[in-house]
Amino acid sequence: MKTNRTDTRPRVHPYAAMTLGILAVSTGAIFARLADAPALVTAAYRVGLAVVVLAPLTWFTARQELCSLSRRDLALAVLSGFFLALHFAFWISSLDYTSVSNSVVLVNTNPLWVGIMTPFLTGDRLRPLMIVSILISVAGGVLIGAGDLAVGTQVLWGDLLAILGGICAAAYLLLGRNLRSHLSLLAYVTVCYGSAALILWGLVLALGLPLAGFTTGTWASFAGLALVSQVMGHTSYNWALKWCSAGLIAISLLGEPVISSILAFFLFDEGFTTLKLLGGGCILVSIYIAARAEQ
Numbered sequence: 001m002k003t004n005r006t007d008t009r010p011r012v013h014p015y016a017a018m019t020l021g022i023l024a025v026s027t028g029a030i031f032a033r034l035a036d037a038p039a040l041v042t043a044a045y046r047v048g049l050a051v052v053v054l055a056p057l058t059w060f061t062a063r064q065e066l067c068s069l070s071r072r073d074l075a076l077a078v079l080s081g082f083f084l085a086l087h088f089a090f091w092i093s094s095l096d097y098t099s100v101s102n103s104v105v106l107v108n109t110n111p112l113w114v115g116i117m118t119p120f121l122t123g124d125r126l127r128p129l130m131i132v133s134i135l136i137s138v139a140g141g142v143l144i145g146a147g148d149l150a151v152g153t154q155v156l157w158g159d160l161l162a163i164l165g166g167i168c169a170a171a172y173l174l175l176g177r178n179l180r181s182h183l184s185l186l187a188y189v190t191v192c193y194g195s196a197a198l199i200l201w202g203l204v205l206a207l208g209l210p211l212a213g214f215t216t217g218t219w220a221s222f223a224g225l226a227l228v229s230q231v232m233g234h235t236s237y238n239w240a241l242k243w244c245s246a247g248l249i250a251i252s253l254l255g256e257p258v259i260s261s262i263l264a265f266f267l268f269d270e271g272f273t274t275l276k277l278l279g280g281g282c283i284l285v286s287i288y289i290a291a292r293a294e295q
Contacts, residue, residue, distance in 0.1 A: 014240040018252045021240070024233030026259035029104050030267060031229060032092050035221035038209050039096060042225065043088035044200035049226030051193050054235075058186040065187045073179060077188060080175035081195030083168045089200065091165030097158025104260045106162035111137050111250040113170035118247060130247050133289035137254045140282030143275045170250065176238055177246040185239045192238075193230070251286055258284075
């Protein structure tokens with residue numbers, strides 16, 4: 001039996017959960033850049049370690065729900081994990097070819113793709129204010145990346161990978177929006193993250209990529225990606241999906257390139273320009289407009 005989103009009032013305000021999620025997810029590009037390992041291996045450890053942390057908790061608190069999932073819900077949750085796996089594979093790979101700013105900005109074009117796909121995947125109708133906020137957010141993202149856009153085959157390849165990562169992230173958010181209306185958080189994320197981990201580890205093994213022999217710093221980055229970026233970050237906004245639209249979540253996640261660019265400035269000496277400030281301002285405005293539209 002499906003539960004209506006308005007049946008219960010959350011104990012924590014969804015905006016607070018989204019804020020925590022944005023702060024945590026923003027560390028992902030930094031940890032991924034610091035990890036001296038192939039992109040697929042980094043992605044596999046990120047999701048795999050997250051499942052190791054969450055699975056025992058799910059087994060003790062949501063085992064009955066997990067075992068009684070309908071075929072449809074199970075298939076959709078696995079499909080969501082498939083898109084999550086592709087999102088990480090494309091996005092983390094892009095960091096080998098382009099800057100943190102470019103990569104994070106382009107992967108966070110997902111509000112545009114969410115807006116395009118929403119009527120088809122969730123049945124939700126986009127309000128006019130939400131459409132305005134999507135356009136402003138994409139403009140802000142373009143401004144943030146404009147100062148760093150470089151010309152060259154490698155950089156363009158990295159940019160394309162990041163855009164593909166954004167499209168896959170949009171599909172992942174929309175499927176999560178559909179399922180979180182009636183599935184508990186732990187049941188959903190365990191199946192979603194678990195299927196993503198199986199796909200990524202399958203690719204790692206099939207390609208014969210290294211599984212060990214990494215530096216202490218790389219292992220620490222894997223742990224940071226799993227515990228902070230994935231368990232804390234992704235799980236926070238997956239929780240908020242029960243009460244907020246995928247469009248609002250996608251737009252709020254555009255706070256990620258702002259924070260990631262600031263961190264990259266201090267850690268990697270990647271430029272922080274006037275255009276980035278203007279773009280960050282546009283993104284903050286778009287988040288405010290989206291929140292108003294949601295209310």
